[in-house]
């Protein structure tokens with residue numbers, strides 16, 4: 053399962069980040085590492101992007117990028 | 127005697143929004159210097175303070191999450207640290223976000239420069255229920271820690287002292303242990319790198335080893351360039367990376383990042399206790415409204431409208447109050463210039479007059495800029511800007527732009543009235559290089575304030591009945607075209623530009639501080655004014671030369687001079703030899719009187735109050751009593767008696783005629799000069815071509831002269847259609863209507879559309895150069911709107927005539943075409959995206 057499939061309110065943790073290059077590095081730098089917990093907060097008014105809570109801070113991320121993040125829903 | 131202070135270089139680094147600038151300002155007080163990093167848009171601030179016998183030079187680095195070479199900010203920050211080699215690094219750490227901040231701490235520690243950790247936002251951390259054991263934290267990280275509350279000024283002294291102590295001790299911070307698997311590569315690699323003694327002086331070896339293993343392109347370049355055995359090292363790293371990947375099925379850069387986070391998590395676990403958890407922070411509650419599907423849009427529209435209204439509309443009203451001040455300044459400056467002649471003015475008067483006028487015209491917009499910059503600073507400080515991008519990203523992405531493009535476009539003038547200069551400057555906030563350039567290049571297509579007068583003139587003349595609806599079409603067609611153009615740009619010439627992933631932190635809301643907002647506002651204003659004024663001065667000189675040279679031939683000059691003499695002679699004849707004022711007005715007397723009368727009229731214009739009027743009159747009376755009698759039409763007081771001077775009255779009456787004749791003569795001369803000038807010749811030469819667009823040579827000249835400032839267009843048309851001098855400026859519409867009986871609404875529409883697409887004014891172009899860091903983009907921004915304008919004018923005029931459409935019908939047709947164009951271009955997106963992804967993947971596989 054990937055991050056973009058979740059609905060607001062759901063929680064999960066990261067299994068693997070598939071993105072490479074700029075996007076991959078950027079995700080790593082922002083704390084998208086295996087095991088990190090994610091809470092989906094809300095969708096933007098036009099559905100994309102999505103606001104999530106990661107390690108205590110809020111990030112907005114587009115569907116195209118969150119597709120690269122494999123997650124596990126407990 | 128004062129000893130020379132020893133200098134210490136200190137860098138302020140940290141993640142975005144951790145309070146770097148706040149701490150920087152706190153440490154340096156007011157003493158700072160703002161500039162741009164050479165060639166790029168990121169601001170570079172340096173400031174100083176003294177401690178004991180040292181002078182500390184502090185530099186505020188851009189906020190970075192990491193130190194990779196993928197983004198501009200990160201490259202700047204690390205280039206500074208590696209090349210300038212500061213003696214101490216102060217890392218501003220956001221205490222509420224310790225884990226992620228530690229990720230950067232570890233990277234900074236690797237550089238080996240003495241490190242001080244400023245644990246900022248200590249107040250917020252406390253109020254959220256975090257308890258941080260700073261002593262333990264300091265031990266685990268291996269660097270000194272100072273807790274601060276930046277915006278309240280707490281911790282300033284301790285921080286200064288700790289920085290000083292770190293400088294004296296010269297102790298390198300502890301480096302992170304990456305674990306057996308990685309260290310077994312890093313250690314030998316470090317030894318390998320330090321074989322070249324010169325090279326290891328230039329770069330911190332540990333840091334470089336980690337970067338090489340991370341496959342960092344800049345690090346590879348450095349090794350190749352400066353190390354004697356560069357090729358050998360690179361192939362060794364390549365080999366080790368391959369081995370690592372095949373063994374652990376993970377790229378080393380990922381393992382490295384994971385290890386940093388693992389360590390950070392561990393340290394946070396040891397040192398931070400959360401004694402209570404807030405169920406919902408204030409930020410969460412605000413966001414429930416601000417980011418909501420319905421109320422969010424209302425808040426957004428309200429904010430945009432408020433910004434537009436406060437800055438552009440209200441700011442414009444303020445200029446009504448500031449204008450007299452500027453006009454006073456202008457008058458004062460003009461006074462110091464040589465006086466005007468009867469027909470020909472000395473060059474030293476005419477040229478500075480243009481320059482002063484140009485500078486004053488730009489300064490007139492300063493109130494608008496102050497408000498705008500302050501509002502932008504508030505938006506940045508509060509954190510709303512990030513929400514704005516969140517809400518709008520979807521729409522703008524469709525056109526190759528970015529959620530943050532909304533502000534620049536609004537400032538540029540989404541409907542009618544804006545200014546491209548702050549619009550271009552506001553692009554600075556856009557993190558995605560591609561979208562930033564695209565936004566910057568289309569902002570000038572918006573309707574800036576200066577385009578409006580020409581619209582109003584032509585609409586009033588040719589579309590009197592449908593003025594409102596036409597204004598709507600013109601006001602909105604520009605944004606439609608701008609979006610389409612942005613899309614095309616991002617698909618073509620901007621294709622190769624860096625496009626950052628949209629992973630945006632939504633920081634908690636902060637109340638902005640007045641000092642902070644003011645400081646930022648004034649900083650930007652300062653940069654703006656300095657840049658603009660110098661360039662405007664040079665450009666206005668150039669424009670003057672182009673529009674006045676080579677000038678009239680000798681014969682024509684003689685002709686005008688003889689005309690002038692005729693006017694003067696007939697004046698003398700009319701007032702008669704026996705008039706007591708004749709002598710006074712002979713020779714230079716007439717022009718002296720003209721100057722006196724102009725000054726008098728300027729001084730008394732709009733003065734209502736009797737008392738002030740008296741004072742002014744008294745002044746002029748003292749300046750020249752005889753002239754005073756004339757301007758008072760012979761009615762004045764002398765020693766308490768009212769006197770009626772018939773001779774003076776007659777002189778005044780006759781003079782008025784002369785005055786008008788002189789105006790007419792000067793206007794005729796000006797028209798002839800412009801027509802024969804370099805610019806005029808170009809305008810005439812272009813006429814055969816521009817006929818297809820509906821432009822005659824007068825329009826050509828007017829449109830070309832608008833290049834310096836668009837306000838010029840109406841003014842130049844005014845000069846070229848100048849007719850009987852009794853007619854005043856505001857009757858220009860009538861003159862145009864009468865003289866250009868041949869003009870149809872299609873002519874007018876073509877001109878309007880060309881003006882709507884008009885290239886940016888010089889100050890905007892300059893700003894584009896500054897913000898894009900390239901002259902090429904500036905030139906591009908100059909030329910593509912011309913082509914666009916030609917296309918639209920051609921459509922309006924030639925196609926309109928072929929179809930036999932009315933002006934309004936043609937406008938609607940073009941409007942529809944523009945919408946089709948915008949939507950059509952928007953669709954290209956999805957295809958392109960997959961292509962891009964594919965090439966990106968190809969690159970990785972290679």
Ligand SMILES: Nc1nc2c(ncn2[C@@H]2O[C@H](COP(=O)(O)OP(=O)(O)OP(=O)(O)O)[C@@H](O)[C@H]2O)c(=O)[nH]1
Nearest residue numbers: 142143144145146147148189246247275276277636
């Ligand atoms: N409550 C609180 N707010 C702070 C503190 N320090 C800074 N701020 C606020 O945090 C916001 C961000 O501060 P800045 O100094 O602009 O942060 P920065 O690190 O320079 O941000 P960038 O340059 O965007 O990376 C401002 O609104 C400050 O007023 C602090 O210790 N406590």
Ligand SMILES: [Mg+2]
Nearest residue numbers: 146147148189
């Ligand atoms: Mg800052």
